[in-house]
Structures are given as C-alpha cells and as structure tokens.
Amino acid sequence: xxxxxxxxxxxxxxxxxxxxxxxxxxxxxxxxxxxxxxxxxxxxxxxxxxxxxxxxxxxxxxxxxxxxxxxxxxxxxxxxxxxxxxxxxxxxxxxxxxxxxxxxxxxxxxxxxxxxxxxxxxxxxxxxxxxxxxxxxxxxxxxxxxxxxxxxxxxxxxxxxxxxxxxxxxxxxxxxxxxxxxxxxxxxxxxxxxxxxxxxxxxxxxxxxxxxxxxxxxxxxxxxxxxxxxxxxxxxxxxxxxxxxxxxxxxxxxxxxxxxxxxxxxxxxxxxxxxxxxxxxxxxxxxxxxxxxxxxxxxxxxxxxxxxxxxxxxx
Ligand code: TXA
Ligand code: MG
Numbered sequence: 001x002x003x004x005x006x007x008x009x010x011x012x013x014x015x016x017x018x019x020x021x022x023x024x025x026x027x028x029x030x031x032x033x034x035x036x037x038x039x040x041x042x043x044x045x046x047x048x049x050x051x052x053x054x055x056x057x058x059x060x061x062x063x064x065x066x067x068x069x070x071x072x073x074x075x076x077x078x079x080x081x082x083x084x085x086x087x088x089x090x091x092x093x094x095x096x097x098x099x100x101x102x103x104x105x106x107x108x109x110x111x112x113x114x115x116x117x118x119x120x121x122x123x124x125x126x127x128x129x130x131x132x133x134x135x136x137x138x139x140x141x142x143x144x145x146x147x148x149x150x151x152x153x154x155x156x157x158x159x160x161x162x163x164x165x166x167x168x169x170x171x172x173x174x175x176x177x178x179x180x181x182x183x184x185x186x187x188x189x190x191x192x193x194x195x196x197x198x199x200x201x202x203x204x205x206x207x208x209x210x211x212x213x214x215x216x217x218x219x220x221x222x223x224x225x226x227x228x229x230x231x232x233x234x235x236x237x238x239x240x241x242x243x244x245x246x247x248x249x250x251x252x253x254x255x256x257x258x259x260x261x262x263x264x265x266x267x268x269x270x271x272x273x274x275x276x277x278x279x280x281x282x283x284x285x286x287x288x289x290x291x292x293x294x295x296x297x298x299x300x301x302x303x304x305x306x307x308x309x310x311x312x313x314x315x
C-alpha cells in the first residue's frame with residue numbers, strides 16, 4: 001500500500017494502533033496520533049523534530065470530549081465551542097489528568113479543537129481516539145496545505161490521508177480565557193471581532209501564568225529560501241533571480257516568477273494561497289522570494305503575523 005492515499009479506514013487503524021498519520025483539516029494538514037498514548041505522541045515530536053516545550057492541539061469530533069480532556073466547567077468555553085466549532089478555533093483550557101504530559105509540554109492546560117473538515121471528523125470518529133496533532137511540517141518550517149507538502153518534509157510518516165488543498169490555508173486561532181475575558185495566543189481566521197461577539201476580551205495581552213504560546217515565537221514558518229516582505233528596499237534584489245508573490249496588482253519589474261495571493265486583493269483568498277505559494281516558490285528555481293504585505297484587518301492580521309515570523313531571520 002502506498003504512503004499517500006484516501007483510505008480513511010486504514011488511517012484510522014494506524015492511529016488506533018499507535019501510529020502516526022498526516023490528515024487534512026480545513027486549516028492545514030495535521031500530523032496525528034492517539035492523544036492518550038504517550039508513545040504515539042512521542043513519534044509525532046520525533047518526526048517533526050519539534051522541541052518538547054511546544055504543546056500539541058488535541059482534535060475532537062464531539063463537544064462532549066471537552067469533558068474528557070478538561071476539568072474546566074467555565075461556561076465561556078462551551079459558548080465559544082457552540083459558536084465556532086467545528087471550525088478553525090483552538091481553545092486552551094485547564095487539562096484533566098487523563099491528558100499525558102507529553103501532549104501539553106507539562107503545562108496544566110490543553111489546547112482543544114474540533115475541525116470542520118469532514119475527513120478529519122471521520123478519521124477521529126473511526127479511530128475511536130482523540131487526536132493530538134501539530135501542523136504536519138518540520139518544526140519552524142512552512143505549514144502544509146497539500147499532501148505533497150507533507151511528503152516533502154516528513155517522508156517517514158506512516159500514512160498521508162490526501163484530500164487535496166486545504167481551504168482556510170492558515171492555522172487555527174488559538175485562544176485562552178482569564179477571569180476577565182479571552183486572550184488570543186495565535187491569530188487566525190476567527191478574529192478578535194468574531195470572538196468578541198460571544199465572550200468579552202481581556203485587557204491582558206498574555207496569560208498571567210504558564211508559558212504563553214510558542215505560537216508567539218518571533219521566528220517560525222521559515223521557508224528554505226530567503227523571503228522578504230516587499231518594500232522599496234527589497235525591490236533592489238535582482239528580479240531575474242526572484243519569485244514575487246503579489247497581492248492585487250502585478251508587480252513592476254521582470255521577476256523570474258510571479259504568483260498571486262489574490263489578484264482581486266481578497267484577504268480570505270490570500271490566506272488560502274499563502275503557504276501554497278510559498279511552497280511553490282520554495283520548490284522552484286528562484287533564489288529569493290518577495291511577497292506583498294496585506295492590509296491588517298480581519299484575517300489579514302493572521303497573514304501579516306505569519307509573514308513577519310517567516311521573514312524574521314532575513315531581517
Ligand atoms: O489549524 C491548526 O491549529 C493546525 C491543525 C492541524 O489543527 N494545528 C497546528 O498545530 O497549527 P501546531 O502545533 O502547529 O500549533 C499549535 C499552537 C502552537 O503555537 C502551540 O504553542 C499552541 O498552539 N498551543 C497548544 N497547546 C497550548 C497550550 N496548552 N497553551 C498554550 N499554547 C498552546
Ligand atoms: Mg505549526
């Protein structure tokens with residue numbers, strides 16, 4: 001049997017038996033293992049070369065699983081779940097004793113998410129497990145939006161469940177709650193304004209205790225080629241060696257390749273194309289990548305967050 005395929009039963013049995021499967025979600029592909037099996041979760045960290053201080057999100061297929069994973073009975077958790085699940089929101093809550101320390105990096109909290117991708121939901125149900133899954137890339141690199149991106153970075157995974165390109169294109173919003181209200185630990189498609197319709201925002205920018213979120217690392221999502229946010233200065237890089245990822249208008253200059261986040265300057269479309277286009281240029285014959293900045297409203301906040309991190313080591 002091939003490593004990449006569409007056999008959900010096969011994938012579910014690998015998970016149930018302690019193996020590791022890459023699977024599609026609406027945001028990006030995840031690298032999943034039975035969250036309650038520490039040995040299986042250890043394989044995820046090993047494959048990803050992920051440092052043990054960076055906790056994993058546990059993916060569930062029914063809201064009741066919150067009660068398995070969390071000792072919290074904060075009604076706001078259930079209000080957020082009711083409004084935004086299934087969907088691209090991870091809620092960080094106090095964990096129950098059943099969650100192994102390796103999943104949460106020994107924090108007393110756990111991130112939980114119910115994805116909306118039908119194949120992800122079916123995989124969780126068929127495996128009979130709750131599934132711990134980070135994005136299916138090597139640590140610090142660009143997240144995968146296609147099965148091919150996973151295979152390129154993680155050829156040793158047991159199986160890759162292929163469902164083509166993901167729709168949202170960037171990772172879930174990660175949110176936590178303090179006494180006052182919600183705190184965003186990672187920006188995503190569910191924005192501050194969406195969350196504020198259900199729960200009050202906290203005046204704190206970071207939670208008081210515990211590690212904030214490694215999602216707040218300054219450098220992350222780095223492509224294997226130098227990536228720069230386009231500005232007057234960056235445009236001095238030789239266009240003949242450069243791939244340009246444009247938002248809206250065609251760039252001026254004779255660039256070796258031109259890709260579009262969105263020709264009609266639509267932010268949702270841009271998010272869906274972001275990692276996709278970076279992967280494409282990373283795998284192409286260009287030496288440098290330039291990318292247009294986008295307006296920081298709505299999902300544009302999450303896009304610029306990813307871009308600043310992806311370009312950090314080239315600044
Ligand atoms: O869209 C997504 O969230 C994808 C798909 C596969 O679900 N997953 C994903 O996982 O992006 P990962 O591991 O690449 O990013 C998870 C983020 C990290 O920034 C991690 O630090 C944060 O969530 N996180 C997880 N558990 C946490 C916790 N208990 N406290 C604070 N941050 C946590
Ligand atoms: Mg990740």
